[in-house]
Amino acid sequence: MHQQLAESQKLDALGQLTGGVAHDFNNLLMIISGSLHTLKKAVGDDPKCQRALSAIEGATKRGASLTSQLLTFARRQSVNPQAVDVAERIDAVREVLDAAVGSAVTLQFDVAKGVWPVMVDVAEFETALVNLVVNARDAMTGAGVIAISARNETPVGEAGAGGHVAISVADTGVGIAPDILSKIFDPFFTTKPIGKGTGLGLSQVHGFAHQAGGTVKVASELGKGTRITILLPRKETAVTAEDANAVEIGGSGT
Ligand code: ADP
DSSP: OHHHHHHHHHHHHHHHHHHHHHHHHHHHHHHHHHHHHHHHHHTTTOHHHHHHHHHHHHHHHHHHHHHHHHHHHTTOSOOOOEEEOHHHHHHHTHHHHHHHHOSSEEEEEEEOTTOOOEEEOHHHHHHHHHHHHHHHHHTOSSSEEEEEEEEEEOOTTOOTTOOEEEEEEEEOSOOOOGGGTTTTTSTTOOOSOTTTOOSOHHHHHHHHHHHTTOEEEEEEETTTEEEEEEEEEBGGGOOOHHHHHHHHHHOOOO
């Protein structure tokens, strides 16, 4: 228990530090972006200058995407849970996912009919899906299959409104070595080269699921592939992490 508390205090401190740096850095990027606009106009069509400015623009965009991930990790971005139709949201990101995986990889969708709505932040939900699919893509060297599925799960013996929606991303990639399995959700843990991995993708997925009152499961076999499943409580039973904490802090009074 103490260890858990120390761990969460450490994460809080890390979040505060990261959030502060990311926030200030983002302001600097905005200044660079704004000035780029002026410069682009000023240099006219000198190809060398335009190329250099485009390179700066590309780097600025990557920087902005990184600070956005850092701010999400630090929970500086507000979340807005609402009733979300899972099938509709998966459909909405289809094109983005297609573009992310490229043509060598086959994307399969298997969304069951009548999947229950869930209470989540739409942007966080879509980011989590993209993060899982990008990881699946990175786990494959050439061709392969990424299967995205969603279905309802009702625990045995539970009647009425109980149950979860299971959203899975399964790949035919390299798999995850057992000795790193316990670390993959840690913020900043990555096995990817510098510039490619931030170690924040699965941390976002975990944070998103937890905030929505759900969990994340991993099943992986080396050389065969990985399946990561986000389990979200159906809307009727959703208790978010904030609600749960409020109950814990306030006590039941009995
Ligand atoms: P990043 O993708 O930036 O490395 P993540 O937090 O998303 O950060 O992932 C952490 C690590 O977990 C990855 O570097 C990789 O080693 C491992 N991982 C995540 N998803 C998969 C997957 N589908 N197959 C194999 N390894 C994975």
